Amino acid sequence: MCIDIVFDCFFLISSVLFVSLNGFAVHMGYPEVSCLTIHLHSVYMVTFFKERMSNFWVSPLEPSVSWRTTKLMLLSLLWIFPHYSHQDQSLQCELIPDVMSLPVLEQKGDIILGGLFSLHDMVVEPSLSFTSMPPPTQCTRFNFRTFRWMQTMIFAIKEINRDGKLLPNITLGYKIYDSCSTPHQALKAAVELMGSEKGSGIEGKLQSKGTCNGTVPVVIGDGGSTQSLVVARFLGVFHVPQVSYFSSCACLSDKKEFPAFLRTMPSDFFQVYALIQLVKHFGWTWVGVIAGDDAYGRGGASIFADEVRKLGACVALHEIIPKNRAQTAISSIVSNIRSSQARVILVFAVEQDAAALFDEALRGGLTGIQWLASEAWSTAAVLSTPRKYHHILQGSMGFAIRRAHIPGLQDFLLQLNPSGPDAHEDPFLVPFWEEVFQCSLGVWAKGQLNNVEGKPPCSGTEELESITNIYSDVSQLRISYNVYKAVYAIAHALKAMRSCVKGKGPFSQQACPDLDNIEPWQLLHYIKQVAHVNSFGDEIKFDENGDPAAMYDLVNWQLRSNGEMEFVTIGKFDETTTTESQKLQIQEHNILWNGNQTKVPLSVCSSICPPGTRKAIRPNFPVCCHDCVVCTAGEISNQTDAIECVRCLPEFWSNPERTVCIPKQLEFLSFSDAIGITVTAISLIGSLITCVVAFIFSCHRTTPIVRANNSELSFLLLFSLTLCFLCSLTFVGLPSEWSCMLRHTAFGITFVLCISCILGKTIVVLIAFKATLPGSNVMKWFGPVQQKAIIAFCTLVQVIICTVWLVVSPPTPRKLMPRESAIVILLCDEGSHIAFALVLGYIGLLACLCLLLAFLARKLPDNFNEARLITFSMLIFCAVWVAFIPAYISSPGKYATVTEVFAILASSYGLLGCIFAPKCYIILLKPEKNTRKYLMSKATTDKFKETMFI
Numbered sequence: 001m002c003i004d005i006v007f008d009c010f011f012l013i014s015s016v017l018f019v020s021l022n023g024f025a026v027h028m029g030y031p032e033v034s035c036l037t038i039h040l041h042s043v044y045m046v047t048f049f050k051e052r053m054s055n056f057w058v059s060p061l062e063p064s065v066s067w068r069t070t071k072l073m074l075l076s077l078l079w080i081f082p083h084y085s086h087q088d089q090s091l092q093c094e095l096i097p098d099v100m101s102l103p104v105l106e107q108k109g110d111i112i113l114g115g116l117f118s119l120h121d122m123v124v125e126p127s128l129s130f131t132s133m134p135p136p137t138q139c140t141r142f143n144f145r146t147f148r149w150m151q152t153m154i155f156a157i158k159e160i161n162r163d164g165k166l167l168p169n170i171t172l173g174y175k176i177y178d179s180c181s182t183p184h185q186a187l188k189a190a191v192e193l194m195g196s197e198k199g200s201g202i203e204g205k206l207q208s209k210g211t212c213n214g215t216v217p218v219v220i221g222d223g224g225s226t227q228s229l230v231v232a233r234f235l236g237v238f239h240v241p242q243v244s245y246f247s248s249c250a251c252l253s254d255k256k257e258f259p260a261f262l263r264t265m266p267s268d269f270f271q272v273y274a275l276i277q278l279v280k281h282f283g284w285t286w287v288g289v290i291a292g293d294d295a296y297g298r299g300g301a302s303i304f305a306d307e308v309r310k311l312g313a314c315v316a317l318h319e320i321i322p323k324n325r326a327q328t329a330i331s332s333i334v335s336n337i338r339s340s341q342a343r344v345i346l347v348f349a350v351e352q353d354a355a356a357l358f359d360e361a362l363r364g365g366l367t368g369i370q371w372l373a374s375e376a377w378s379t380a381a382v383l384s385t386p387r388k389y390h391h392i393l394q395g396s397m398g399f400a401i402r403r404a405h406i407p408g409l410q411d412f413l414l415q416l417n418p419s420g421p422d423a424h425e426d427p428f429l430v431p432f433w434e435e436v437f438q439c440s441l442g443v444w445a446k447g448q449l450n451n452v453e454g455k456p457p458c459s460g461t462e463e464l465e466s467i468t469n470i471y472s473d474v475s476q477l478r479i480s481y482n483v484y485k486a487v488y489a490i491a492h493a494l495k496a497m498r499s500c501v502k503g504k505g506p507f508s509q510q511a512c513p514d515l516d517n518i519e520p521w522q523l524l525h526y527i528k529q530v531a532h533v534n535s536f537g538d539e540i541k542f543d544e545n546g547d548p549a550a551m552y553d554l555v556n557w558q559l560r561s562n563g564e565m566e567f568v569t570i571g572k573f574d575e576t577t578t579t580e581s582q583k584l585q586i587q588e589h590n591i592l593w594n595g596n597q598t599k600v601p602l603s604v605c606s607s608i609c610p611p612g613t614r615k616a617i618r619p620n621f622p623v624c625c626h627d628c629v630v631c632t633a634g635e636i637s638n639q640t641d642a643i644e645c646v647r648c649l650p651e652f653w654s655n656p657e658r659t660v661c662i663p664k665q666l667e668f669l670s671f672s673d674a675i676g677i678t679v680t681a682i683s684l685i686g687s688l689i690t691c692v693v694a695f696i697f698s699c700h701r702t703t704p705i706v707r708a709n710n711s712e713l714s715f716l717l718l719f720s721l722t723l724c725f726l727c728s729l730t731f732v733g734l735p736s737e738w739s740c741m742l743r744h745t746a747f748g749i750t751f752v753l754c755i756s757c758i759l760g761k762t763i764v765v766l767i768a769f770k771a772t773l774p775g776s777n778v779m780k781w782f783g784p785v786q787q788k789a790i791i792a793f794c795t796l797v798q799v800i801i802c803t804v805w806l807v808v809s810p811p812t813p814r815k816l817m818p819r820e821s822a823i824v825i826l827l828c829d830e831g832s833h834i835a836f837a838l839v840l841g842y843i844g845l846l847a848c849l850c851l852l853l854a855f856l857a858r859k860l861p862d863n864f865n866e867a868r869l870i871t872f873s874m875l876i877f878c879a880v881w882v883a884f885i886p887a888y889i890s891s892p893g894k895y896a897t898v899t900e901v902f903a904i905l906a907s908s909y910g911l912l913g914c915i916f917a918p919k920c921y922i923i924l925l926k927p928e929k930n931t932r933k934y935l936m937s938k939a940t941t942d943k944f945k946e947t948m949f950i
Contacts, residue, residue: 114218114221240524248267264489291348554584616628706923755794
């Protein structure tokens with residue numbers, strides 16, 4: 001309840017303020033302000049009334065609140081229209097006479113079409129003293145391009161009237177105002193269009209049905225989106241259809257806010273979509289956006305920036321050109337462009353704002369920028385004609401609406417003359433003529449001051465054919481074509497209204513519209529239903545948002561050889577195409593980029609990351625700014641601008657360029673590498689030396705030193721050493737199932753055989769000495785047969801261990817694939833680590849036993865005591881294999897195998913050298929010592945001597 005009271009009080013106060021403003025405007029002699037306040041308050045009342053009535057229907061339990069609101073609204077109506085409460089007369093909108101109304105160009109007709117055109121680019125703001133009547137609004141900077149648009153509307157209306165087939169027996173008229181490119185001037189013109197007391201029906205019949213309509217049932221215009229936003233809100237209250245020819249702001253597609261707005265200009269939504277596809281096509285990821293400070297610029301640039309980010313690209317800068325076009329502000333924009341390092345810049349602004357930017361770019365020496373043009377200036381002659389812009393705008397690219405050649409339009413444009421019979425009725429002809437020929441007619445234009453000083457007089461007989469300017473140039477009829485289509489769309493809607501069959505109409509109770517009293521809302525219905533193909537083959541119709549189908553030409557600014565700028569069509573965008581990839585079509589071979597280049601300019605924050613690298617985002621920078629980081633070893637990227645590197649499969653490794661995965665290099669102890677060759681050579685040399693020793697022993701087998709301590713065991717020991725040297729070769733080469741089983745078992749068995757032979761020798765020496773003691777009969781248990789049995793038994797134990805190993809869990813080849821290595825290590829897996837430990841442990845046990853026995857026999861009386869040699873050999877053997885264990889465990893890959901091989905070879909050479917080298921030395925170099933007498937000179941008993949030479 002308290003909130004309702006507050007709302008009612010607010011409404012009452014605002015009504016008083018509106019009435020006060022209206023009375024003050026009438027008193028001071030500002031009728032347009034008076035009429036404007038009436039209309040604005042009407043809009044306000046309607047909105048407030050809808051809100052309060054919705055509360056009424058939603059809350060029927062509070063009738064007192066709604067009744068109070070109704071009383072307040074009725075009271076407000078009496079305040080606004082006080083004379084209506086005392087006089088019995090029809091309700092009409094009425095303009096209070098004014099000595100200086102807005103200039104208007106009008107032509108009588110049965111049906112009047114309103115027109116709004118920004119014939120001037122700006123308004124001179126007067127200095128207000130508030131002590132006298134303000135001077136009339138003065139518009140400056142006459143726009144020839146917009147004047148051509150206005151003339152196109154007049155041409156289309158006259159063409160329809162002259163032809164007579166489309167609207168027989170009906171003459172169209174027009175009423176055109178200059179909105180001066182400003183919203184408040186456009187609103188004043190719209191108020192005047194709605195505020196006349198003449199009727200809107202055929203033959204000018206007066207309105208007498210209590211409605212508040214003017215003479216204009218439809219308005220064509222305005223051009224700028226900012227102006228159209230204001231006018232559309234105003235006209236929408238009265239459901240007066242507005243058909244714009246150049247307003248492209250996407251916001252105007254909102255039918256809830258602008259129910260009566262339609263246009264022949266595609267929405268910026270489609271233009272932005274086309275620009276996004278263009279950016280995507282050429283791979284630009286670092287794009288700048290500069291917008292005009294109006295609904296067109298801000299709205300379009302905002303949509304573009306959002307869509308660019310969705311695309312994955314980045315906005316390098318987003319600047320706004322101020323409406324006052326202050327040089328300091330625009331200079332800052334140019335500096336930001338230079339510092340951003342963006343090569344592609346979209347200027348989403350009207351031609352006047354774009355010109356201010358390019359003027360500053362010229363002053364600042366900004367070059368090398370590829371400019372993207374929004375539709376508002378993509379074919380603007382005000383920018384393409386002056387040669388000063390050519391070197392910075394050459395190569396510019398943008399979308400423009402489809403153009404057409406309108407027959408007879410150029411002749412119509414050139415027939416204008418201030419000496420014509422109706423010239424004095426045209427308030428815009430005089431300023432146009434004086435601007436074209438830079439002279440002064442010295443006359444007052446209707447409703448407009450003629451303020452020219454310092455110009456030569458005009459004769460009025462000058463010929464427009466002698467002047468080449470934007471007005472007479474009909475080579476780029478794009479917006480003019482939009483105006484032409486708007487007029488014909490309204491004409492076809494009027495034709496449809498006339499064709500309505502009584503009883504089959506689209507309105508309540510199937511009623512048809514009254515052609516003698518055209519209601520704007522009825523005409524709005526028919527305009528929305530328009531669908532026809534014009535003489536140029538283009539279909540004219542509006543969608544549910546009042547927008548036409550979006551079709552654009554992609555134009556490229558190219559310099560001709562004569563120094564003139566040419567708009568070359570290099571592609572098109574057709575939103576009606578169902579296939580997404582075919583909506584944008586570009587002929588790239590026809591493009592000339594900025595600087596007369598044929599190569600597509602690169603616009604990126606960071607250079608493209610080549611294959612083999614990945615993008616690393618810079619902290620506190622947009623996502624498009626990155627560093628290129630080389631993929632780590634084992635990872636690749638095979639495309640440009642890769643977000644991440646892909647790890648290769650375990651069997652593969654990256655090539656040096658990090659672009660492709662290649663099979664890892666196989667690593668094993670090969671016969672071809674240096675270590676393999678060395679091992680093979682050492683092994684063969686050892687085998688050869690052993691054979692040479694065996695040959696020497698064979699040649700001197702009858703000599704005492706060979707016969708000493710069982711020569712048969714010596715030959716068996718040499719044979720086992722040969723096998724020990726050769727078994728190391730099984731560790732070299734590509735591991736296979738058979739080689740893996742052979743290498744460990746052969747190593748284990750041959751070494752046990754070797755150690756068993758040495759053990760047999762050691763036992764014989766030790767027992768032989770013990771046998772010399774009185775009463776000892778032990779030698780009969782350690783004869784040759786028993787020695788062979790000991791060797792066979794010891795070897796058989798190892799054979800059994802190896803057999804069980806091969807049966808239960810044999811060694812197998814295995815691939816070791818470390819993640820951070822470029823090699824695949826091929827090795828033999830032991831299978832059973834316990835079995836491998838048993839093999840080594842058994843060898844170690846025999847070696848330790850042999851070492852112990854040899855140590856006990858080291859001081860036996862003999863010039864050639866073999867026990868000492870065995871002791872040294874066993875010390876070397878044990879030292880090698882004790883050192884082998886930690887080295888084997890810690891060695892990576894094939895080096896573990898190398899360690900095992902070198903342990904085998906080192907121990908084999910140790911045995912060969914310690915046991916047989918001294919004997920060979922005596923045989924070959926000291927033959928005088930190779931006698932029984934010398935060898936047994938220290939022997940104590942004959943029985944020991946005999947035992948030593950068995």
